[in-house]
Amino acid sequence: MDNRNKKILLIEDENITATKNLALLKKHGYSVVRATSGEKAVEIFNLNSDIDLILADIELGEGIDGTEAVKRILEKRTIPVVFISGYSSHEVIEKTEGITSYGFIFKNGGDAILLTSVKIAIRLFEAEKNICKQKEELEDTNEEMQATMEEMEAINSNLTEIQSELLKSESEFRSLFDSLLVGVGILIDRRFKKVNNYLCRMTGFEEKELLNASTEILYNDITEFERVGKELYDMLQRDGHGVMESLMRRKGGGMFDALLTIGPLYPDNLAAGVCATVTDISELKNTENALRESEMKFKAVMEQSTLPMLIVNSRGGLVDANLAWERLWEYDKIEAIGRYNVLSDAQLHLLKPLIDKALEGSPVDLPELRYKRPSLNGDTDTSLWVTGRAYPLKDCDGKVSNVVIIIEDITERKRAEEAMRLSEEKFRNIFNNMTVGYFRTGIDGTLIDVNPACLKIFGFETFEEAKEFSGNTTENVYVSEKEWNTVRDKMITAEASFIGNVMLRRKDGTEFKGGLNMRVVPSAEGQPLYIEGLVEDVTERERTQEMLIQSEKMITVAGLAAGMAHEINNPLGIIMQNAENALHRMLDDLPGNFEAAESVGTDFQKIKDYASARRIDRYLTAVRDAGSRAAKIVANMLKFSRGTESKFDYLNINNVIDKALDLASNDYDLKSNYDFRKIKIVKNYSDLPDVPCAETQIEQVFLTIFKNSAHAMMRNKPDESREHSIRISTFKDDGFVKIEVSDNGPGMDGSTRKRIFEPFFTSSISGGGAGLGLSVPYYIIVTGHDGTISVESAPGKGSKFTITLPVQRRE
Amino acid sequence: MPKKLLIIDDEEYIRLPIQDYFEDCGWDVDSFSSAEEALEYLGAGTADCVIVDMRLSGMSGLSFIERANEIRPGLRYIIYTGSVEFSITENLRMAGVSEEYIINKPVDNLNVLLCAAEGNPVKGK
Numbered sequence: 001m002d003n004r005n006k007k008i009l010l011i012e013d014e015n016i017t018a019t020k021n022l023a024l025l026k027k028h029g030y031s032v033v034r035a036t037s038g039e040k041a042v043e044i045f046n047l048n049s050d051i052d053l054i055l056a057d058i059e060l061g062e063g064i065d066g067t068e069a070v071k072r073i074l075e076k077r078t079i080p081v082v083f084i085s086g087y088s089s090h091e092v093i094e095k096t097e098g099i100t101s102y103g104f105i106f107k108n109g110g111d112a113i114l115l116t117s118v119k120i121a122i123r124l125f126e127a128e129k130n131i132c133k134q135k136e137e138l139e140d141t142n143e144e145m146q147a148t149m150e151e152m153e154a155i156n157s158n159l160t161e162i163q164s165e166l167l168k169s170e171s172e173f174r175s176l177f178d179s180l181l182v183g184v185g186i187l188i189d190r191r192f193k194k195v196n197n198y199l200c201r202m203t204g205f206e207e208k209e210l211l212n213a214s215t216e217i218l219y220n221d222i223t224e225f226e227r228v229g230k231e232l233y234d235m236l237q238r239d240g241h242g243v244m245e246s247l248m249r250r251k252g253g254g255m256f257d258a259l260l261t262i263g264p265l266y267p268d269n270l271a272a273g274v275c276a277t278v279t280d281i282s283e284l285k286n287t288e289n290a291l292r293e294s295e296m297k298f299k300a301v302m303e304q305s306t307l308p309m310l311i312v313n314s315r316g317g318l319v320d321a322n323l324a325w326e327r328l329w330e331y332d333k334i335e336a337i338g339r340y341n342v343l344s345d346a347q348l349h350l351l352k353p354l355i356d357k358a359l360e361g362s363p364v365d366l367p368e369l370r371y372k373r374p375s376l377n378g379d380t381d382t383s384l385w386v387t388g389r390a391y392p393l394k395d396c397d398g399k400v401s402n403v404v405i406i407i408e409d410i411t412e413r414k415r416a417e418e419a420m421r422l423s424e425e426k427f428r429n430i431f432n433n434m435t436v437g438y439f440r441t442g443i444d445g446t447l448i449d450v451n452p453a454c455l456k457i458f459g460f461e462t463f464e465e466a467k468e469f470s471g472n473t474t475e476n477v478y479v480s481e482k483e484w485n486t487v488r489d490k491m492i493t494a495e496a497s498f499i500g501n502v503m504l505r506r507k508d509g510t511e512f513k514g515g516l517n518m519r520v521v522p523s524a525e526g527q528p529l530y531i532e533g534l535v536e537d538v539t540e541r542e543r544t545q546e547m548l549i550q551s552e553k554m555i556t557v558a559g560l561a562a563g564m565a566h567e568i569n570n571p572l573g574i575i576m577q578n579a580e581n582a583l584h585r586m587l588d589d590l591p592g593n594f595e596a597a598e599s600v601g602t603d604f605q606k607i608k609d610y611a612s613a614r615r616i617d618r619y620l621t622a623v624r625d626a627g628s629r630a631a632k633i634v635a636n637m638l639k640f641s642r643g644t645e646s647k648f649d650y651l652n653i654n655n656v657i658d659k660a661l662d663l664a665s666n667d668y669d670l671k672s673n674y675d676f677r678k679i680k681i682v683k684n685y686s687d688l689p690d691v692p693c694a695e696t697q698i699e700q701v702f703l704t705i706f707k708n709s710a711h712a713m714m715r716n717k718p719d720e721s722r723e724h725s726i727r728i729s730t731f732k733d734d735g736f737v738k739i740e741v742s743d744n745g746p747g748m749d750g751s752t753r754k755r756i757f758e759p760f761f762t763s764s765i766s767g768g769g770a771g772l773g774l775s776v777p778y779y780i781i782v783t784g785h786d787g788t789i790s791v792e793s794a795p796g797k798g799s800k801f802t803i804t805l806p807v808q809r810r811e
Numbered sequence: 812m813p814k815k816l817l818i819i820d821d822e823e824y825i826r827l828p829i830q831d832y833f834e835d836c837g838w839d840v841d842s843f844s845s846a847e848e849a850l851e852y853l854g855a856g857t858a859d860c861v862i863v864d865m866r867l868s869g870m871s872g873l874s875f876i877e878r879a880n881e882i883r884p885g886l887r888y889i890i891y892t893g894s895v896e897f898s899i900t901e902n903l904r905m906a907g908v909s910e911e912y913i914i915n916k917p918v919d920n921l922n923v924l925l926c927a928a929e930g931n932p933v934k935g936k
Contacts, residue, residue: 565893565894566866566892566893566894567893568893569893569894569915569916569917570822570825570893570916572916572917573822573825573893573916573917573918574822574824574825575917576917576918576919577824577825577828577829577832577917577918577921578824578827578828580828580832580920580921581827581828581831581832581921584831584832584835584921585831585835590835592834592835627917628917628919631917631919635915
């Protein structure tokens with residue numbers, strides 16, 4: 001039977017049920033109009049003359065209920081009605097009494113029941129309509145017949161014609177009866193009195209086998225036969241009609257699910273027979289079972305899945321969730337369903353566009369989200385990182401109403417990532433802040449990475465600059481190719497490491513001694529991956545070490561000098577005093593001298609002449625003066641080695657240097673064509689804080705250094721291109737004042753440079769002097785002023801003295 | 812009457828030129844190689860000035876001045892020493908010794924000692 005063109009008025013106030021039933025009916029080809037209230041239903045019915053069936057919910061909330069609405073409709077026109085109710089109470093059913101209805105089904109009775117009820121109602125109505133029509137016709141015919149009979153009796157003619165008309169009518173009814181696509185039988189006392197073709201086809205029996213046979217023939221056992229009979233009879237008694245499902249037997253023994261309906265032929269006389277219909281609903285049952293199976297499969301997948309899944313509606317409210325989800329949140333699903341606050345507002349706000357997109361029909365990947373895990377037992381919330389995917393969930397109309405969200409718990413991954421990030425950051429901090437230069441190169445020597453300290457050591461601004469400068473093999477930063485070869489050889493041999501000092505080149509071309517500590521870093525499989533290394537400018541450190549050694553040496557020398565001084569002073573005293581007295585008694589006009597000469601029979605003048613003629617006077621003077629010179633050296637040594645007791649003033653070192661320059665400018669030696677004023681002096685003074693110092697001593701320090709430089713330079717003829725110059729620079733440092741005095745003289749070799757501050761160290765540079773040379777400035781600065789003094793020099797490169805003086809005097 | 816000088820030094824050839832120089836200059840000089848001998852002399856006699864070395868075998872120069880100051884207060888002392896470590900003590904100050912009378916060995920000119928002995932020590936020696 002074709003459902004199309006059949007129009008159903010659905011009276012239903014609940015949207016969910018309405019939507020569901022609307023969809024179901026539409027799917028099965030009905031056109032449906034919906035009324036949300038009883039009043040509306042009447043109104044709609046009046047406007048639509050083509051409505052074929054009314055599907056009425058009894059409980060309609062406000063206004064008239066379903067039964068009342070149907071009553072009003074039925075007043076206008078007879079139409080099949082199927083009532084739906086959520087209740088089966090007597091009062092509800094009572095309401096429908098007196099209303100000609102073609103079915104009564106319970107909500108949630110299943111789609112099949114609904115569909116079948118609707119289908120059967122329409123069919124029944126049509127059958128009834130036909131029967132009624134037939135009945136009317138029959139009655140009409142009867143009347144006619146009676147009239148005719150009267151006529152017959154009177155006329156007794158036309159009988160054959162009337163009989164043939166009756167037969168024709170009977171044949172029409174039969175034709176209609178047989179054309180129904182539902183099994184129909186007229187039963188009296190549960191025996192078939194009439195069956196249609198479809199029933200025969202459905203059951204496999206022939207008409208003659210069924211006629212007068214008990215309906216038991218269609219049941220597998222007597223129990224079911226009796227059950228059906230009793231229940232249908234009860235319904236008939238109670239409701240005036242009956243509907244139920246049963247399992248029926250075909251002729252060959254095959255079973256089928258059947259929907260049975262029963263209605264009286266004559267409501268006033270049940271014994272006069274009933275009209276029963278049989279519908280094979282095996283197909284429907286199968287579909288229903290398949291649906292159920294499919295749903296169970298889905299449920300099983302969802303529940304067994306270790307991935308948390310949930311279904312949310314368009315507003316973000318929870319519709320359903322699986323066990324994994326419950327475990328994830330430590331949350332009870334039942335409590336959560338229907339609530340919208342499963343997701344916090346902020347997160348919902350974030351998710352809403354994504355859910356909306358999924359609702360439009362395309363799956364969406366969720367971003368990584370951080371959740372505070374809602375806690376039922378009031379424990380401290382623990383954070384949870386999740387990501388996932390949202391899929392649209394289509395209903396039977398293909399419309400997306402819900403969204404399935406599959407969640408992936410990435411908390412562990414996030415934690416690992418965070419740990420990794422922290423570790424990386426820690427490494428970066430060390431890398432960036434370590435004062436030692438760090439670098440990484442490929443096995444071939446290409447620069448991969450350097451830290452800021454490394455850039456600073458070489459004077460680079462950026463890594464790119466460093467990479468370009470160092471070349472493909474970093475060979476360019478090595479001053480000596482030989483050293484580079486040594487390093488490379490060590491790296492590529494089994495040793496795979498190098499520790500040592502090499503000369504390196506900065507960006508500006510200057511050279512420095514670099515301490516290298518390099519190694520090849522292998523992979524887990526032992527293959528060389530890259531080379532990493534540390535580099536330090538060890539010039540400063542080596543100088544400090546030298547200074548320490550120097551200082552030690554000087555202390556030893558000073559100690560020795562102090563111990564020796566006394567022992568030396570006595571013999572010196574003897575030499576000097578006796579020489580002096582010898583001179584007195586030989587040359588001075590002392591009364592004693594004249595008396596002594598006379599007593600030995602000579603003239604004192606003659607003795608004086610003799611001493612002069614034989615140069616005894618000069619010998620003795622030489623002895624005395626030499627002793628005097630030696631005494632001065634010892635005295636100076638002692639003076640500086642025991643520190644200074646001179647008065648300290650806070651002075652600007654720039655001024656002290658200027659005074660020393662004044663003193664130096666008076667220094668010249670005609671014989672060697674030496675003149676300090678021929679040297680160009682370049683001053684590069686900074687603003688300096690006053691430092692505590694003994695002025696004359698510091699003057700002496702600079703004077704000694706200036707003279708030292710000047711003498712060294714004067715020994716070399718100046719180049720045509722380059723005049724002799726001394727450059728004096730002063731700086732303010734942290735807690736110190738630093739003074740650099742550099743010359744462009746011949747410089748010193750390493751061994752000279754290392755011993756330059758030792759007393760009595762003679763080099764041609766220190767020239768004449770008292771033999772103490774630069775040890776005097778050393779003692780003054782280091783012992784007397786707690787400062788430092790050092791020298792950088794190389795042959796042909798001049799010398800640079802660096803002096804630091806503390807701004808605060810040590811107590 | 813010539814002025815009286817005592818010299819105490821364990822080095823004979825330190826004593827001798829000083830004695831000769833002062834005698835040439837009109838002083839009466841006695842010299843001793845130890846502090847004990849000098850103290851013995853001061854037990855009976857006296858002097859205007861004493862030139863004394865600090866490091867002596869036996870009694871030190873310092874102890875000598877303390878003892879001598881008890882026996883013969885008011886003598887002028889010149890400390891003539893080869894050691895620059897020496898600095899004046901409270902007892903020396905009590906005996907009237909001041910910085911100017913500490914003279915480091917050796918002197919360029921013996922006149923330095925003579926001036927000090929006459930009470931006119933050379934400043935900034």
